Amino acid sequence: MSRVPFKEQVLRVREDAIVEAVNRLLVSKGYDLMTVDEVAAEAGMSKASLYKHFTSKEELAAAAMVRVMDRTLAVVEGRRDQSADASALEQLRAVVRWTLQVQLAGEMPTLPSHNSRLVSTLKEHRAYMDRLLQLSEFLGEWITEAQAQGDINPDLPPELVLFTLFARACDPVLPLLKAGGQYQDDDLVDWVCATTFSGLTGPVPAKARRIRNAA
Amino acid sequence: MSRVPFKEQVLRVREDAIVEAVNRLLVSKGYDLMTVDEVAAEAGMSKASLYKHFTSKEELAAAAMVRVMDRTLAVVEGRRDQSADASALEQLRAVVRWTLQVQLAGEMPTLPSHNSRLVSTLKEHRAYMDRLLQLSEFLGEWITEAQAQGDINPDLPPELVLFTLFARACDPVLPLLKAGGQYQDDDLVDWVCATTFSGLTGPVPAKARRIRNAA
DNA sequence: GTCTATACCCGGATAGAC
DNA sequence: GTCTATCCGGGTATAGAC
Numbered sequence: 001m002s003r004v005p006f007k008e009q010v011l012r013v014r015e016d017a018i019v020e021a022v023n024r025l026l027v028s029k030g031y032d033l034m035t036v037d038e039v040a041a042e043a044g045m046s047k048a049s050l051y052k053h054f055t056s057k058e059e060l061a062a063a064a065m066v067r068v069m070d071r072t073l074a075v076v077e078g079r080r081d082q083s084a085d086a087s088a089l090e091q092l093r094a095v096v097r098w099t100l101q102v103q104l105a106g107e108m109p110t111l112p113s114h115n116s117r118l119v120s121t122l123k124e125h126r127a128y129m130d131r132l133l134q135l136s137e138f139l140g141e142w143i144t145e146a147q148a149q150g151d152i153n154p155d156l157p158p159e160l161v162l163f164t165l166f167a168r169a170c171d172p173v174l175p176l177l178k179a180g181g182q183y184q185d186d187d188l189v190d191w192v193c194a195t196t197f198s199g200l201t202g203p204v205p206a207k208a209r210r211i212r213n214a215a
Numbered sequence: 216m217s218r219v220p221f222k223e224q225v226l227r228v229r230e231d232a233i234v235e236a237v238n239r240l241l242v243s244k245g246y247d248l249m250t251v252d253e254v255a256a257e258a259g260m261s262k263a264s265l266y267k268h269f270t271s272k273e274e275l276a277a278a279a280m281v282r283v284m285d286r287t288l289a290v291v292e293g294r295r296d297q298s299a300d301a302s303a304l305e306q307l308r309a310v311v312r313w314t315l316q317v318q319l320a321g322e323m324p325t326l327p328s329h330n331s332r333l334v335s336t337l338k339e340h341r342a343y344m345d346r347l348l349q350l351s352e353f354l355g356e357w358i359t360e361a362q363a364q365g366d367i368n369p370d371l372p373p374e375l376v377l378f379t380l381f382a383r384a385c386d387p388v389l390p391l392l393k394a395g396g397q398y399q400d401d402d403l404v405d406w407v408c409a410t411t412f413s414g415l416t417g418p419v420p421a422k423a424r425r426i427r428n429a430a
Numbered sequence: 431g432t433c434t435a436t437a438c439c440c441g442g443a444t445a446g447a448c
Numbered sequence: 449g450t451c452t453a454t455c456c457g458g459g460t461a462t463a464g465a466c
Contacts, residue, residue, distance in 0.1 A: 011431095030329030032247040035459060049432050051461070112327070113387065114245030153409075153417025159395065160406055161415055163388045172328065172385065173378045180374065191375055194368075199414030200376055202368025226449095250441060263444075264450050272442065 015053050015063075018043040022064040026109035031061055031118065058121035062128050064109045069131035072099070076138050088145035089152065089197075092165065095139070096196055099169050100189045104178065110170045136162060168196060230268050230278075233258040237279040241324035246276055246333065273336035277343050279324045284346035287314070291353045303360035304367065304412075307380065310354070311411055314384050315404045319393065325385040351377060383411060 021042035025034040036057055040047040054060050075098050079091055086094070102108045111118060122128055143161045146152040152161060177188055194202065236257035240249040251272055255262040269275050290313050294306055301309070317323045326333060337343055358376045361367040367376060392403055409417065 028329075030327060032327065033329055036461085037459080045431095046433055047460090048434080048462075052431060055461095057460070112245060112247065113390070114243075114248055152415050153413075155417070156406055156410070156415065157392075157398070160388065160392060160410075163391045164410060164415060167387050170387070172382050173375065175328070176378045177372075177375060183372070191371055195371070195375075195379060195414065197414045197416050198368075199410065199412045199416075200367050200371065200379060201412050201414075202370070251443085252441075260449095261451055262442085263452080266443070267449055270443095 011053075014043070014045070018045075018050060018053060018060070019063045019067050022060045023067065023107065023109050026061065026064055026111070027106050031111050031115070036060070056121075058118050061109075061111055061118060062122055062125045065111065065122070066125075066127050066131060068102075068107075068109055069128065069135060071102075073131060073135055073138075076135065080138070087151065088142040088149065091142050092139070092146060092152075093193060093197060096165060096168050097189055097193050100171075100174060100192055101185075103169065103171070103174055104185050104188065108169055139165060164196070168192070226268075229258070229260070233260075233265060233268060233275070234278045234282050237275045238282065238322065238324050241276065241279055241326070242321050246326050246330070251275070271336070273333050276324075276326055276333060277337055277340045280326065280337070281340075281342050281346060283317075283322075283324055284343065284350060286317075288346060288350055288353075291350065295353070302366065303357040303364065306357050307354070307361060307367075308408060308412060311380060311383050312404055312408050315386075315389060315407055316400075318384065318386070318389055319400050319403065323384055354380060379411070383407070 018039065021039050022034070024042065025038055036047055036050065039060060040050045043050065054063060072095075076095060079086070079094060083091070083094075099108070111122075113119065139162055140158060143152065143158045147154040147156075147158065147161075171192060174188060174192060177183060178185075233254065236254050237249070239257065240253055251265065252262055254275060255265045258265065269278060287310075291310060294301070294309060298306070298309075314323070326337075328334065354377055355373060358367065358373045362369040362371075362373065362376075386407060388407060389403060392398060393400075
């Protein structure tokens with residue numbers, strides 16, 4: 001077996017602690033209000049040490065996004081291999097469900113789209129862009145398959161479907177309802193998942209359809 | 216007729232210019248990256264003068280939100296009075312369409328939900344909260360009516376429906392697709408509106424339903 | 431590589447003359 | 449009420465000793 005130098009292991013552990021802290025802070029305060037001092041404090045080191053691992057605040061954010069991308073890719077690839085009998089629509093629905101659960105668990109980081117420095121850092125970031133493209137391809141296959149089977153509206157551009165699914169990762173509806181505090185997490189996930197695929201109208205029972213069409 | 220003092224007219228005009236500038240900057244850079252210096256420059260006055268009208272950056276943001284609320288309330292009340300024959304669902308759909316168009320036109324301001332100072336300023340802000348509640352009541356009536364008629368899924372909490380509609384005002388799908396630049400604005404509005412009410416599955420033609428249910 | 435201390439800058443808010 | 453000039457907190461990033 002190949003020996004991993006002890007020093008590198010320590011390095012990895014510390015960097016994991018940093019990225020973990022960034023993730024927590026991105027969730028709780030958002031990128032702009034997150035300070036590098038806080039990250040260092042949460043990760044248990046000084047700010048200067050932190051800057052030896054990551055060269056800028058933008059790089060910290062990118063690392064957190066890489067981490068969540070890896071988690072997502074693991075889920076997607078897992079379902080590819082082990083639930084290959086599921087329909088494309090079911091696969092997509094399962095991924096959305098998982099995304100909503102991660103968000104409810106307070107583990108889904110998001111970044112402000114307005115910050116142009118941050119956006120360009122991400123666009124240059126190989127590790128991040130590779131994973132983003134990889135994920136888009138996986139989902140894209142399921143999307144076109146579901147459209148071919150008529151499970152997703154074939155008139156919609158696949159791009160729009162993809163973005164709509166991505167958008168569930170930062171859907172404001174979930175935190176708003178959770179803040180109200182009068183619903184079970186599972187119900188929230190069910191409802192948002194249902195509206196994503198079936199809309200507010202909902203899956204129309206045959207009876208209601210007849211009545212409405214008659215009107 | 217009651218005479219409006221000239222000085223007050225000037226005041227109003229200048230404050231309109233300020234709020235207009237804030238709106239533009241909120242759209243283009245977002246709250247965090249918007250600086251009060253920029254607002255003053257765009258409004259054509261010095262920062263110190265600006266602070267005579269609005270006492271803080273948060274108040275500026277609140278004023279912009281009041282403005283967009285007023286625009287929205289005008290649309291809603293207009294449809295109430297002049298399109299009273301439309302179904303509740305049609306009314307809601309029309310409001311969503313209008314919202315999406317405003318967003319595409321680059322006139323829809325949004326605020327970061329993470330900033331707790333900002334959030335508490337808004338919660339204390341009478342003018343803003345009054346309008347928010349008023350709008351929620353108007354939409355709430357249409358929502359329960361549409362649910363009673365079976366046009367909106369009655370199993371969904373009205374709250375969730377309301378939040379889902381509100382969320383269209385800051386839907387990231389629209390700007391993402393617009394950035395791609397290969398679709399007409401009208402199509403984008405149609406598609407997002409369709410997915411909001413009918414979901415990604417889309418309005419299911421009877422034929423497809425039979426085929427799928429048989430499988 | 432880790433720390434303490436600090437340079438440097440930017441942005442919100444204000445002082446004080448007019 | 450408007451301006452110029454300034455304060456001051458806080459944030460990113462770095463210097464330099466260990």
